[in-house]
Amino acid sequence: MIDTAGLLLNLAVTAAVLAALMLAVFAVGVRLGRHSVVDAGWGLGFVAVALTGALLSTGDPARTWLLTALVAAWGLRLAVHIGLRSRGKGEDPRYERMLSNAPGNRNLYALRWVYLLQGALVWLISMPLQLAVHTEQPLGWVAFAGAALWVFGFAFESVGDAQLSRFKADPANRGRIMDRGLWAWTRHPNYFGDACVWWGLFLVAAGSWWALLTLPAPIVMTYLLTRGSGQRLLDEHMSGRPGWEEYARRTSAFLPWPPGRWPTTGSGGTPASER
Numbered sequence: 001m002i003d004t005a006g007l008l009l010n011l012a013v014t015a016a017v018l019a020a021l022m023l024a025v026f027a028v029g030v031r032l033g034r035h036s037v038v039d040a041g042w043g044l045g046f047v048a049v050a051l052t053g054a055l056l057s058t059g060d061p062a063r064t065w066l067l068t069a070l071v072a073a074w075g076l077r078l079a080v081h082i083g084l085r086s087r088g089k090g091e092d093p094r095y096e097r098m099l100s101n102a103p104g105n106r107n108l109y110a111l112r113w114v115y116l117l118q119g120a121l122v123w124l125i126s127m128p129l130q131l132a133v134h135t136e137q138p139l140g141w142v143a144f145a146g147a148a149l150w151v152f153g154f155a156f157e158s159v160g161d162a163q164l165s166r167f168k169a170d171p172a173n174r175g176r177i178m179d180r181g182l183w184a185w186t187r188h189p190n191y192f193g194d195a196c197v198w199w200g201l202f203l204v205a206a207g208s209w210w211a212l213l214t215l216p217a218p219i220v221m222t223y224l225l226t227r228g229s230g231q232r233l234l235d236e237h238m239s240g241r242p243g244w245e246e247y248a249r250r251t252s253a254f255l256p257w258p259p260g261r262w263p264t265t266g267s268g269g270t271p272a273s274e275r
Helices: 004-032 035-056 061-086 093-100 106-125 127-132 141-169 189-205 209-214 216-226 231-238 244-250
Strands: none
Touching: 004 035, 004 106, 004 127, 035 061, 035 093, 035 106, 035 127, 061 127, 061 141, 061 189, 093 106, 106 127, 106 216, 127 189, 127 209, 127 216, 141 189, 189 209, 189 216, 216 231
16 A cells, blocks of 8 residues: 555655755855765765655655665765765866856856756656655565665675775876776676666565556666766766777676676777776
């Protein structure tokens, strides 16, 4: 059973919470002169949705608090990682290119097409979470399988990020391609891990047949990671760098594959040391 009234209230409140959060992050971005701060706000947005849903929940408490804990762990880790990575740096080249051609006021354009758009995407992608906290069915084997997939994805992206941070911290690696550890198996361990996390959360949230209505959420997240603002844009930005072609030729673009055995060529890649 789904508490329809509770769900509708949840959707309205989370929309308002996300709008307020993105306006606050926008104010920080304007003050710093760097709109890439929205990347840290991305993870925090999901945490805000999860906490709001937990407070408004009318469904199974075990499912509600399991989802809240998983989303909070993922979102806070991502926000801290991105915040530390970008500390002391200038604007992200992706946003610089986008905003350099902005018609009218650059900040207002960023508010509409960066902050509020990302807030809307957070609201859409978190739809399984918002429905789940108003689902009465207890946890079952599908939810436990989803939790296992979440653990795998969370560990995969966390280890990949840690490996890259250590690599970049060594001055001897400046200008070199990170092709060790998980980065030898896939050019984007962070994006692959993210996809696993969100498919895992979808399974944890799937407490009824109503959950099938939220299937577009993990599909949209996977699309963003592979064809939207993730892998595709980063590959385009990094293409042409020294060593890129060889790295791309031997390394899978997304799905992990044994190093040096990736069967396709010419698919593009990115020197991980520049991410």
